[in-house]
Amino acid sequence: MIKKNIKTRVCADGSELTINVFCFKGTKKMVPSVYIQSGIHGSEVQGYLVCLLLIDHFIKYPPLGNVTIVPIANPYGINCKMGEYTLGRFDSVTGDNWNRNYMDLSFLIDDFLLELSNHSFSELIPLFKEKMRKEIKKKSAEKHNSYATKLALEIQQLAISADIILDLHCDTYSLPHIYCSNYLLNSVSYLGIPYIIETPYKFAGALEEAIFYPWKKLVDFYNMQNNEQYTPIIEAFTIELGNQEKIDKYLAEKQLNNILNYLKYKGTISALDKVYDNQITVCKLEDFQTIYTSTGGLVLEYAALGQPLTKQDTLAHIRMSKTLKNIEFSKNFIQDGTLLVKNSYENAIPLTYSASPIVHEGMALMKIMTNYEVREKASKNNFVA
């Protein structure tokens, strides 16, 4: 293992923040390489322990393919305390979401394919990686960027060379779930997490998108030009590991094994034992609904996460303190002042609820899967060759 330190930010007091990068050189050629990071959002730390467990594992059992692990991708973010908690998702100075600043490199494709029209598809892959690396380097050198942009470029440069990118996140109170593209619905079932959000072929600034978006576009163009049917071989997942502001040791060990299982499936590590896949429940990003509160108050109860709901089932009980003004003579004091937030979708599965039961009107209350589809296991205990 080699450890690299990237000096990422000089703070006002002169101290310097460093991103620690742990690199394992694969023992075999032509095997998929992996980039795994955790903590781009400061308060999402379950993946930190998963990364430590992975490093521990790879020290003992060196991988076949190159593995790069960044346990704390955003040291500034993890240091940012607001009250007793950590300001997770955005820069406290600007509001910038730390996971929306990656560079859209798809603009490189036209020129790239023009230059390289006589290459085979497999030859194009390292060349396009190289082209992206150069472009990121150029952008970084050009001028001083906002820190959110600088950090994104540093990370994108680390991630861009890998064949598999796992970006480990957490969500408020939540069940583990994964965001990925349609072309990864087979692969994702080896990651041991049953809830999958299918992201559209659009770029909105997240790392997973910054990876798959140019590749998907490249492959589509290439296929069109050459009348081929390739699919992208690069795999990128945004993996939500559960609750933010929590480290759960037992869950982390399970998550370690799931990631190892997936890497065995991909061939990045050797598999003496069988790999397993799991049934997945999938909905499109546009069907992963955020339920915003229609009033302010205190949430007395949420629907159970993972429990399927039908129309008109109750999502949450919000006590509207305001109505306390009007119900003093009520005989059903609690009931009369409590808003039952109803599910308005035919079928829904709640995956998250708010980090705090104290909500102003218009705050995110829950995220629920709707229009979801259950996909049976593609394979059962198949060996990886």
Added chain:
Amino acid sequence: MIKKNIKTRVCADGSELTINVFCFKGTKKMVPSVYIQSGIHGSEVQGYLVCLLLIDHFIKYPPLGNVTIVPIANPYGINCKMGEYTLGRFDSVTGDNWNRNYMDLSFLIDDFLLELSNHSFSELIPLFKEKMRKEIKKKSAEKHNSYATKLALEIQQLAISADIILDLHCDTYSLPHIYCSNYLLNSVSYLGIPYIIETPYKFAGALEEAIFYPWKKLVDFYNMQNNEQYTPIIEAFTIELGNQEKIDKYLAEKQLNNILNYLKYKGTISALDKVYDNQITVCKLEDFQTIYTSTGGLVLEYAALGQPLTKQDTLAHIRMSKTLKNIEFSKNFIQDGTLLVKNSYENAIPLTYSASPIVHEGMALMKIMTNYEVREKASKNNFVA
């Protein structure tokens, strides 16, 4: 039930915050009156639901003594969002802890006893309440106070007339526990919570102190002057109901019943059934140790709350990210970079751990009872007359 609204604060935009006060007039004379509040610390909301359940209960079963309930004692505090969480304990503008601004009224005692030297002890009680009420009113009228002071005076004015004061709080991740004075160690065992922190006869600004401190002083002076052995009849408790930023419905119902049990024991409500008390584990406030981190890092594991520990048992595992710099060639990667925080006391019981596993050096990691003593039940299933 009567509901009073106290206009407490005009905000910058002109909106006005209100404290809702729910008053039940007792059906019987000479019965202890009760003041119950929740949420002086914005994020400590378990007591909110307990208050609603109490109001619901008293609507159905009117109490014998007067009962005053304030479910949201600090509307400004509960509205104060910092990131997704609520800034609990202090004013975001000044850092003032919302529970440290009550007025020390013990200075009234000398004059009071001088004026009233020929009264019996029981005659003094309403007179001293009246004297305190006037003093608070005077202080409020005198000049404009900081909002933390204004709020404290408003609440102290509400609480000062009662014979029993229950101030409902929560702590980070925590087991329920109670702060009270030595003279209440018998009473407190009817509240259903086994962990008790015995507070010294000092005034440090909290509501519980603002109540018992002048009464204790008054009684001591009176006893000294008259060679008597009275104890204060006013009871004040700071009750920690468990985790902050959480509302647990099932726990709240249990806590409702415990408070009702205590009120039966005190005679504020009628008791057809038996009252129960419980064994308590007590330590002095000075022995309730806050363990501060000796390094920054991520807490991978905490000792189980409520589980007695002996010397050198591990309190917490802190992963020191810093040492990642030095241990890249370690074969025990996780172990070598992890600080085991050891308990240095002969015996200890952890009651709380930090709201976030992300800690800078010198942040509060846990609170543990040390030098504690277990007190058997004073009584077993005794009837209240």
Added chain:
Amino acid sequence: MIKKNIKTRVCADGSELTINVFCFKGTKKMVPSVYIQSGIHGSEVQGYLVCLLLIDHFIKYPPLGNVTIVPIANPYGINCKMGEYTLGRFDSVTGDNWNRNYMDLSFLIDDFLLELSNHSFSELIPLFKEKMRKEIKKKSAEKHNSYATKLALEIQQLAISADIILDLHCDTYSLPHIYCSNYLLNSVSYLGIPYIIETPYKFAGALEEAIFYPWKKLVDFYNMQNNEQYTPIIEAFTIELGNQEKIDKYLAEKQLNNILNYLKYKGTISALDKVYDNQITVCKLEDFQTIYTSTGGLVLEYAALGQPLTKQDTLAHIRMSKTLKNIEFSKNFIQDGTLLVKNSYENAIPLTYSASPIVHEGMALMKIMTNYEVREKASKNNFVA
């Protein structure tokens, strides 16, 4: 004057925030109507006083056209204290910039022009306003939105009917300047502010864009279809009035008069006296450069705002505390540890510098106009008919 109150947000404690809307009915028909708001960003309050002065003025001198004034467009934002200051630009819970959530209504144009192909251009204007109003109403009714979206819809609904929209803002430490589209470069010179940022015909979520963008598109389509040369008659400006967190009474009176001058020019109020325009210095938005710090430290000095600079002139002196580590034997202690941030553009005019001299690497230090152009007054003291 009529005052309307829009209930905009129920807070956690049950209190309700209200947007106060002051409406003056114009005394004359066919005169441009105006919508003026301030404070969508909580800490930008200079416009608040300008709005009060405008209301005061219109009470005394009723306008010819309809005037709608909203002095505090975002009561939640203005109430949001973080330390002693106000969290200006974004929601403390989500990071959403309060001025990036307006709805892009340009998608309505195709259908609209199809339906109304036989109408004259001037007939289209009220009809398109009506169409937008309906669409906003529909979106609001559809489902519960995040509060940032809800607020934006409420404001957009108020603004969409007007012919002139003035959105009053402030910037950190700054000279007054205006953001507007190319087609408004003549009009803008009547607003008394010499620095103009020309915004592209793109929609990025701001109010000014939400107004001009569909209108510009509509006019372009209409012109194309009918081979005409109309320009949009709707005018929308984002006016930066100077420093945030400041109310300057004398400046506000001057700014009142400038706005009145512009409204006279437009005919919304009667003009007995001459109107004046001013020379403007204009650069494109892409040439309005934010200079990010390349290191952390303390800014000892900034270049003077408004003072033209040439290449290699110094923009700021940043003391790098870090280098204190290396320069203890320096004879030029301050100079040797100070980074001179150089202007890298041929010509530049600084318009803003950071709200705090304490900066981490990658924070915004200054905004400077580059590639700017000075436009002489179009007219000199011309009468408005």
Added chain:
Amino acid sequence: MIKKNIKTRVCADGSELTINVFCFKGTKKMVPSVYIQSGIHGSEVQGYLVCLLLIDHFIKYPPLGNVTIVPIANPYGINCKMGEYTLGRFDSVTGDNWNRNYMDLSFLIDDFLLELSNHSFSELIPLFKEKMRKEIKKKSAEKHNSYATKLALEIQQLAISADIILDLHCDTYSLPHIYCSNYLLNSVSYLGIPYIIETPYKFAGALEEAIFYPWKKLVDFYNMQNNEQYTPIIEAFTIELGNQEKIDKYLAEKQLNNILNYLKYKGTISALDKVYDNQITVCKLEDFQTIYTSTGGLVLEYAALGQPLTKQDTLAHIRMSKTLKNIEFSKNFIQDGTLLVKNSYENAIPLTYSASPIVHEGMALMKIMTNYEVREKASKNNFVA
């Protein structure tokens, strides 16, 4: 010059914050030594530049006495951004004011004087310093403290050995002023700042108090025991240099010269030229009144700082947005909705006003000197031997 680095805090990400200490060894014996620090409150940075100028000066002109300078006493504090500003006065996690955690060492005095009853007064000084140093060391070693306590002990250890302690602060918007004890009213007039707040002989946790309080008590005891009339020779000042979040270069140069003048007067540096003192205006701390707002709103205007006011003069104009609800038909729209905050003291001089014009009810609006006294210059251009 020697530079020492004190490692003060490991952050969650593993980075380490350092306090840089610049030490100049005096060229002469028996000359008062000086400790100067800035920035214990993160946003109070004017003193940072003054410290740099002092270091620069002493590199060129070595002092006669030992000089210790700490430009950034609280690196954690200066790094703590909340929105675009810096959270100045308190720990964002706990609310602890960074300048209220020093240790009260006066308890050492009884034992100390008992042990050393046969020493002369001048012999006691180094011995008491040594005793305090040991006590601080012991407290630091004993157990892990909260970071606010740890930092205070680190600083107190640095400061305790000096004869002169200058703790450089700033206040919101403010005129420079100084907090010091009564026995320093002569000395303070050499510091070039005309407004002086006389602090009582009490300990409330600030550095200045932590210094003078044990010394004052020691001297008082010694005098009582020996029937002497000594005054403390240790001098400690809390110097407010003007506005927080600002660095003013020209003011800093003036402030450098004033501090040098004082040090000449004290003999710490050599004085070829005359030293000067100035007239001072003094009030007691209890007469330095904080004016809290009696309503929420926007402050349209403050009374001018430094301008003496008599009773009923206006301190501030607060626009009460709330009353906007009721005054729509007013002919005096601004006047009728504006609260004039009146000065209720016979004489008053405003020294500060709030950092933001946006205030909730009960926020600090201004600080004003009342019952102040003007003291003429003690000396005029006297030479220091």
